Amino acid sequence: MPWALLLVVVASRFVGDERVRDALVEGRVVSDILIGLPIMTAIVMLLAAPATAALYNSALEMDDLEPITYRQFGRGFKRYFFRAWKLALVDLFILYALVLAFIFYRAQGSAAIQILAIVALYPILFWLMIQPYLFPLLLRTEAGIYNVFRNASVMAIGNFGNTMGLLFITLISLIVIVPLNVVAITVGPQVVAKTGLRTVGRLLEKYELQDGGSQNPG
Numbered sequence: 001m002p003w004a005l006l007l008v009v010v011a012s013r014f015v016g017d018e019r020v021r022d023a024l025v026e027g028r029v030v031s032d033i034l035i036g037l038p039i040m041t042a043i044v045m046l047l048a049a050p051a052t053a054a055l056y057n058s059a060l061e062m063d064d065l066e067p068i069t070y071r072q073f074g075r076g077f078k079r080y081f082f083r084a085w086k087l088a089l090v091d092l093f094i095l096y097a098l099v100l101a102f103i104f105y106r107a108q109g110s111a112a113i114q115i116l117a118i119v120a121l122y123p124i125l126f127w128l129m130i131q132p133y134l135f136p137l138l139l140r141t142e143a144g145i146y147n148v149f150r151n152a153s154v155m156a157i158g159n160f161g162n163t164m165g166l167l168f169i170t171l172i173s174l175i176v177i178v179p180l181n182v183v184a185i186t187v188g189p190q191v192v193a194k195t196g197l198r199t200v201g202r203l204l205e206k207y208e209l210q211d212g213g214s215q216n217p218g
Contacts, residue, residue, distance in 0.1 A: 041092055049088035053080035056135045060197055080138070087138055087145055091131075098124045129156040132166035136200035155203055162199055 057076030098120060105117035133152035137143065143151065156163045 037096065038093065041096075042089060045085055045088040045092070049084040050077045050081040052088075052135055053077070053084035053138060056139050056197060060139055083138060083145070084135070087134060087148060090145055090149070091127075091134060095124070095127055098127060126153075126156070129163050129167060132163070133200060136197045140197070140200055140204060155200070159203060162203065166199055 054073050054076035057080065058073055061072065102117050102120040102124065105113055105120055108114055130149070130152040133155050134148060137148045137151050137155075141147070141151065
C-alpha cells in the first residue's frame with residue numbers, strides 16, 4: 001500500500017533496538033512489540049489510512065474527468081476517515097499476528113514444530129495477495145470492513161492473473177520509491193491507485209454479470 005514506507009519507519013524503531021531484536025530471534029515478544037507497535041500503528045494510521053483512501057478517491061474522480069484539488073482531496077480524507085482507519089488497523093493487526101506466529105514457531109527447538117513456521121508463511125502470502133484489492137473495494141462498493149476482506153479474498157483467489165499483476169505493480173512501486181526522488185513518491189502511489197481501481201471495477205462488472213446484478217462477489 002502507499003503508506004507502507006511509514007510502517008518501515010515505525011517498525012525500524014523496534015527492530016533497531018538490540019534488546020528487542022534478540023528477543024525476536026529467541027521467539028519472545030517484549031512489551032515494546034506487543035503493546036508499543038500496535039499503539040504506534042494506530043496513531044500513524046490516523047493520517048496515513050485516510051490519506052490513502054483520499055488518494056484512491058482522487059484517482060477515481062480523475063477517471064470521471066473531475067478536477068483534482070486540495071479541497072477535493074480533503075473531502076475524500078474526511079469522508080473515508082473512520083472506515084479507512086478501521087480497514088488499515090484490522091489489516092495490519094492481522095499481519096502482525098501472522099508474523100508473530102512465524103517468529104514463535106521458527107524459534108522452537110523441535111524441527112517438527114519449526115515446520116509450522118513454513119506453513120505460517122502461506123497466510124502471509126495470501127495477506128499480500130489481497131492488499132491491492134482492499135482500498136479499491138472500500139471505495140467502489142461502500143461495503144463494510146468484513147465484506148471488503150471477504151470480497152478481496154474472493155477476487156484474489158478467483159482472478160490469480162490479475163492478483164499477481166496488481167501485486168507486482170504494488171511491490172515495484174514501493175521498491176522504486178526508495179532510491180528515487182519526490183517525483184517517484186508522487187507518481188508511484190497514483191499508479192497503484194489507478195491500476196487497482198480500474199482492475200477492481202472490471203472485476204465487479206464481471207461478477208455483476210455472473211450474479212445477476214449483485215455487487216458482492218462470492
